[in-house]
Amino acid sequence: MHINQISVFLENRTGGLAEVTRLLAANNINLRALSIAETADYGVLRLITDDSERASAALLANGNILSVNPVMAVAVPDKPAGLNELLEILAEGDIAIEYMYSLLTQQNGTAYMVFRISDEDKFVKLLGEHNMKPVCPNELNIK
Amino acid sequence: MNRYYQPEIETASQEQIRAWQSERLVKQVKHVWDNVPYYRKKMEEKGVTPDDIKSVDDLHKLPFLTKDDLREAYPYGLVGAPLKDCVRIQSTSGTTGKRVVAFYTQHDIDLWEDCCARAIVAVGGTNEDVCQVSYGYGLFTGGPGLNGGSHRAGCLTLPMSSGNTDRQLQFMTDLGATIICCTPSYAAYLAESIHERGLRDKIKLKAGIFGAEAWSENMRHDIEEKLGIKAYDIYGLTEISGPGVSFECQEQTGMHINEDHFIAEIIDPETGEVLPEGSKGELVFTSITKEAFPLLRYRTRDICVLSRKPCSCGRTLVKMSKPMGRSDDMLIIKGVNVFPSQIETVLLEQGYPANYQIIVDRVNNSDTLEVQVEMTPENFSDSLSKITEMEKSLVAALKAMLGIYAKVKLVAPKTIARSEGKAVRVIDNRKI
Numbered sequence: 001m002h003i004n005q006i007s008v009f010l011e012n013r014t015g016g017l018a019e020v021t022r023l024l025a026a027n028n029i030n031l032r033a034l035s036i037a038e039t040a041d042y043g044v045l046r047l048i049t050d051d052s053e054r055a056s057a058a059l060l061a062n063g064n065i066l067s068v069n070p071v072m073a074v075a076v077p078d079k080p081a082g083l084n085e086l087l088e089i090l091a092e093g094d095i096a097i098e099y100m101y102s103l104l105t106q107q108n109g110t111a112y113m114v115f116r117i118s119d120e121d122k123f124v125k126l127l128g129e130h131n132m133k134p135v136c137p138n139e140l141n142i143k
Numbered sequence: 144m145n146r147y148y149q150p151e152i153e154t155a156s157q158e159q160i161r162a163w164q165s166e167r168l169v170k171q172v173k174h175v176w177d178n179v180p181y182y183r184k185k186m187e188e189k190g191v192t193p194d195d196i197k198s199v200d201d202l203h204k205l206p207f208l209t210k211d212d213l214r215e216a217y218p219y220g221l222v223g224a225p226l227k228d229c230v231r232i233q234s235t236s237g238t239t240g241k242r243v244v245a246f247y248t249q250h251d252i253d254l255w256e257d258c259c260a261r262a263i264v265a266v267g268g269t270n271e272d273v274c275q276v277s278y279g280y281g282l283f284t285g286g287p288g289l290n291g292g293s294h295r296a297g298c299l300t301l302p303m304s305s306g307n308t309d310r311q312l313q314f315m316t317d318l319g320a321t322i323i324c325c326t327p328s329y330a331a332y333l334a335e336s337i338h339e340r341g342l343r344d345k346i347k348l349k350a351g352i353f354g355a356e357a358w359s360e361n362m363r364h365d366i367e368e369k370l371g372i373k374a375y376d377i378y379g380l381t382e383i384s385g386p387g388v389s390f391e392c393q394e395q396t397g398m399h400i401n402e403d404h405f406i407a408e409i410i411d412p413e414t415g416e417v418l419p420e421g422s423k424g425e426l427v428f429t430s431i432t433k434e435a436f437p438l439l440r441y442r443t444r445d446i447c448v449l450s451r452k453p454c455s456c457g458r459t460l461v462k463m464s465k466p467m468g469r470s471d472d473m474l475i476i477k478g479v480n481v482f483p484s485q486i487e488t489v490l491l492e493q494g495y496p497a498n499y500q501i502i503v504d505r506v507n508n509s510d511t512l513e514v515q516v517e518m519t520p521e522n523f524s525d526s527l528s529k530i531t532e533m534e535k536s537l538v539a540a541l542k543a544m545l546g547i548y549a550k551v552k553l554v555a556p557k558t559i560a561r562s563e564g565k566a567v568r569v570i571d572n573r574k575i
Contacts, residue, residue: 009523009555038527039527041552042553042554043527044527065519065555067525
């Protein structure tokens with residue numbers, strides 16, 4: 001049910017992001033999702049790759065500072081108001097989202113959103129009440 | 144014009160000054176021996192007793208005091224008068240968080256204010272002047288010292304304290320301030336503001352007394368030109384009293400040390416050996432009139448040169464050059480003493496690695512301090528708000544330790560150069 005997300009500390013400077021993607025490319029690791037949260041001086045790069053173990057090993061070997069955290073992905077219909085319907089449910093159910101971003105797939109008609117939620121039990125229960133559940137990693141070809 | 148505040152002292156013969164010094168030193172050593180067990184122990188360890196000190200020539204026999212001693216003896220260990228006779232505390236930052244706390248009897252304050260009055264009269268201050276004191280008031284000695292000196296010199300005193308430039312300029316123009324006392328960087332900032340606001344014709348300043356931080360001849364010329372004044376240096380340290388330990392006269396070629404209160408020596412900072420007049424070395428002061436905080440042979444860590452060449456102002460007091468550097472790693476930022484070790488203490492307390500770099504710069508005539516520290520796996524989180532919270536608490540802890548704002552910059556691991564042996568912790572980009 002959980003997907004492993006890798007967060008990497010990045011200094012805010014030209015070429016910093018390319019260093020990470022270069023490393024992933026060299027190790028033949030495919031990106032599934034990516035988001036960046038930043039301040040003026042630094043940022044947190046959040047990655048979902050097809051192989052989080054190999055990706056984090058490569059980054060650690062490169063001297064990067066990272067943390068691996070479980071996140072959840074939820075399918076939403078790829079149409080207007082698709083995401084809104086889900087977020088309305090979460091708002092109604094009083095679920096606080098720490099952060100979220102979208103995940104790339106090649107499946108027609110479905111988009112996926114990655115969620116970092118503090119109260120996951122409540123989140124999963126609420127999804128179940130609406131006949132939804134977090135996506136399993138293998139459905140997304142993620143190890 | 145009244146050129147001296149205490150002419151009989153300021154123009155006394157060298158012999159007279161030496162006689163005063165010897166007499167007061169002998170008395171002071173006895174006073175310290177009887178009242179300051181901490182220093183008595185140091186003397187005993189060196190095998191010196193008050194009987195060995197018969198004149199200034201014997202000064203070199205006494206042990207040194209350093210900032211480490213002040214920390215060890217903190218807070219009351221070096222006090223030489225009963226606390227019931229002490230009336231004031233002033234303070235400055237110390238090496239690793241323990242502040243330097245200095246004590247004063249009323250007599251000490253009287254003499255300190257006399258020293259400051261000498262400085263104000265030396266730049267032409269009289270009872271017809273309006274003296275704006277824009278040093279900070281409070282634990283910092285700048286405001287209280289010059290304030291007292293200004294009273295004694297008979298000036299109409301404006302106790303502005305530091306900051307609030309709008310209000311500073313309003314009082315300066317409305318009340319016709321003729322003398323201003325502040326840090327040189329604040330003077331440069333005020334000069335810039337006066338220039339920008341087109342107030343040059345509305346100010347009546349003729350002289351400024353600027354101290355508590357390093358400044359160059361270039362900066363002096365710049366301030367003098369922009370404000371149409373004469374800019375004078377003043378020197379002092381809380382441990383010895385505060386501003387007014389030495390002061391510039393109208394010749395502007397060094398600061399006359401108030402030798403009737405403070406004996407100056409220049410030593411080799413490595414060996415502690417006293418160097419002959421004219422040598423460059425570390426300045427050491429012995430307070431010979433202080434009652435509450437009578438420091439003997441206190442190492443200032445300031446590197447400078449003393450000169451007894453006759454001065455055109457008529458003063459016979461020895462002159463010291465502007466400090467040319469430090470024999471320790473103390474930085475003076477916005478007039479505040481900052482030690483890298485203080486920053487290190489805070490970083491370790493807050494769970495950061497001791498590998499850090501301090502970048503000091505001067506932007507728009509104001510000092511800036513940036514502390515660069517490496518991110519660690521323990522401090523990292525996928526939540527940006529957790530990282531920024533941590534950063535904020537580090538900024539707050541640094542502010543609490545240093546008394547000034549330091550920008551914190553979190554950097555990637557291994558980006559701060561690790562040098563063999565002594566690390567280069569400080570990069571000072573100020574062009575003063």
